Amino acid sequence: MHPSHSTTTPEEVAALGNQLIEIHQRLRLAMSDLSDVSGNIMVKCLAFCGALERHHTGEERGMFRVLAAKHPELRPVIDELRRDHEQIAEILRRVAAAPSRDELAGLAALMESHFTYEERKLVEALNRLR
Structure with missing residues (x-):
């Protein structure tokens, strides 16, 4: 989910907010799997931590920059x-x-x-990006 890429189609851009919610849902599910300590928790933790870190890095490098440029009123939220x-x-x-x-x-x-706040504050703006 990188709205800064010039190869992104208008349809893909229009769905960025929805994509954010879907990504958050997958991360929520992965987090709930960590509460099952019957498996190898260290392997699960490392996989989850890596996925969450990549998600946040992507937001920092792409989505936040685009939103801050196109919606300066969102800078305090960002x-x-x-x-x-x-x-x-x-x-x-x-x-x-x-x-x-x-x-x-x-x-x-x-x-x-964090996810709830981000979704409440950014999804509408993301879905309106053109």
């Missing part, structure tokens, strides 16, 4: 989301080093709050 990314990255480092139920619960709560 700044808040970037601060969330920093907090989440710190938790991801701790989880990757030593996964625990407490760290995973904290990550899940912060992630859900």
